[in-house]
Amino acid sequence: MINKIKFTLNFEEVEIETSAVRRLLDVLRDDFKLQGVKEGCGEGECGACAVLMNGDIVHSCMVPIGQVEGKEIITIEGMQRTQKYSVLKESFEDAGAVQCGFCTPGMIIATEALLRKYPKPTDEQIREGISGNLCRCTGYNMIIDAVRIASQRGDGLW
Structure with a gap:
């Protein structure tokens, strides 16, 4: 099932149509071309995929994109600003x-x-x-x- 998911990404409002169970990591890398978030372990153990969600650190390999609705995500690319x-x-x-x-x-x-x-x-x-x-x-x-x-x-x- 495809869902419309709206959230703030690096200080800009975005919307994506995708399956709500896709990993945030994959959406950031594949759909938004943000390569600073990396896949290391894929199990939330290494921190290579760390982003801020509403100011708290999360491992994007463990977060389904459906949980990001209405939230603020900041990647290293956003931090660079x-x-x-x-x-x-x-x-x-x-x-x-x-x-x-x-x-x-x-x-x-x-x-x-x-x-x-x-x-x-x-x-x-x-x-x-x-x-x-x-x-x-x-x-x-x-x-x-x-x-x-x-x-x-x-x-x-x-």
């Missing part, structure tokens, strides 16, 4: 928290969600905030440093 993204990107680069880049979009999305909740997070809150994201290249210490730097540089943004 914000001042917050510049702070996050520079913080990750300066901390050496970017190598292959596969996990970086999900890590930045997770950091945005974390800093919205805790603008000055403790190390424990940072570890918990990025816990749904896997990184095999940089190691987590540099990512934790990047989040700490972003929270200092982004004073007042979150």
Whole structure:
């Protein structure tokens, strides 16, 4: 069955006609050509497909598009339009928290969600905030440093 689904995607109202059970990940990549959201595990374990839904981090591989009706979705491409993204990107680069880049979009999305909740997070809150994201290249210490730097540089943004 085909449904019309309306939602906000990266600050713009959109509508798509599709099956309500399709994964949000597939709709974002295939229909909207947003390649920053990636399929890693396909089971909600790795964070490569992370997006913000109404400000909360979700794994788009686990969300049926029918659940997105009326909601706001922000991908890494939408984040790139914000001042917050510049702070996050520079913080990750300066901390050496970017190598292959596969996990970086999900890590930045997770950091945005974390800093919205805790603008000055403790190390424990940072570890918990990025816990749904896997990184095999940089190691987590540099990512934790990047989040700490972003929270200092982004004073007042979150």
